């Protein structure tokens with residue numbers, strides 16, 4: 477997945493242009509900037525690549541999620557449904573607004589289980605937030621139908637799946653709002669950065685203002701601009717945007733490399749009858765950022781993960797025990813360990829997760845091993861890796 481593996485001359489050239497003008501900020505300084513608007517250019521490139529009306533570039537993927545929620549009017553007491561398997565950014569972005577993260581189980585897609593979503597809806601629910609983990613997507617058709625039935629917003633977290641598609645549409649563009657991260661380990665990177673995409677003019681306008689202290693961006697004098705509502709600073713710098721501009725031009729090449737490597741590894745693992753693969757919903761095509769597969773049970777999965785690492789197969793994950801990506805280790809959320817006091821609505825509405833049954837999530841997550849697909853591997857490294865993976869996993873399942 478990581479675009480940083482393939483840094484090159486284009487990235488340097490884009491950054492150098494910014495350094496030559498000396499204008500590191502994305503807004504203003506029109507006279508000094510010699511026509512260079514890297515953030516605006518990257519927004520335009522994203523709009524084109526994703527087939528949407530609007531893109532708002534911001535400082536991180538977490539910021540993008542926060543802004544997406546804020547742009548749709550989500551606030552204190554509103555409930556947002558999010559999966560048990562994701563990155564902590566999902567609940568951080570919800571908490572930042574005083575809204576309530578409601579954890580919902582996953583199925584064999586390793587993303588939101590539509591049945592569990594339907595059951596979790598209350599009169600306070602505002603948003604369903606599927607997270608397209610490890611390069612593949614949630615069952616967006618089913619989730620959209622649920623959202624339409626209950627008048628909820630569909631917000632896609634496509635931070636780990638940029639370039640994947642569902643029913644021919646780029647991931648992130650299917651719901652009402654979509655978010656990307658361009659942090660250092662994502663498929664394409666700005667160093668740090670993120671984006672919100674949408675076709676909704678109001679959400680876009682709100683995102684544009686909210687991410688820059690509420691500035692309405694009308695006129696040519698920043699100091700004289702109006703502030704129609706409260707905002708915050710989630711701006712990206714021109715230096716970061718410049719890196720992303722070079723990287724987005726290479727996205728299709730990165731995706732082609734990921735697909736080729738994924739295919740070699742997958743075909744190799746298909747020779748093992750005990751190994752099955754994560755379900756990709758009908759109509760979906762992965763970004764191939766990871767290869768995720770199931771072992772027959774949790775003990776074998778854990779053993780396979782340990783044995784893979786011991787045999788030099790790096791970058792494989794056993795998410796079930798992971799500190800950052802699965803609810804079991806999120807004791808800071810589950811025990812409400814905040815520095816200051818949490819908003820009252822939030823404190824009262826947060827469910828007692830110690831009594832909620834996530835056994836279906838545990839069933840799938842416990843059996844899952846996910847291997848990152850790196851961009852920098854040579855063909856030879858990939859075929860050696862495939863052979864080692866097959867040998868290692870065979871020896872584990874044979875006991």
Ligand SMILES: *Cc1c(COP(=O)(O)O)cnc(C)c1O
Nearest residue numbers: 536537538563565635636657659
């Ligand atoms: C990386 C990531 C984010 C957050 O992005 P940052 O840019 O690191 O803040 C959010 N969601 C998912 C699924 C991610 O992988």
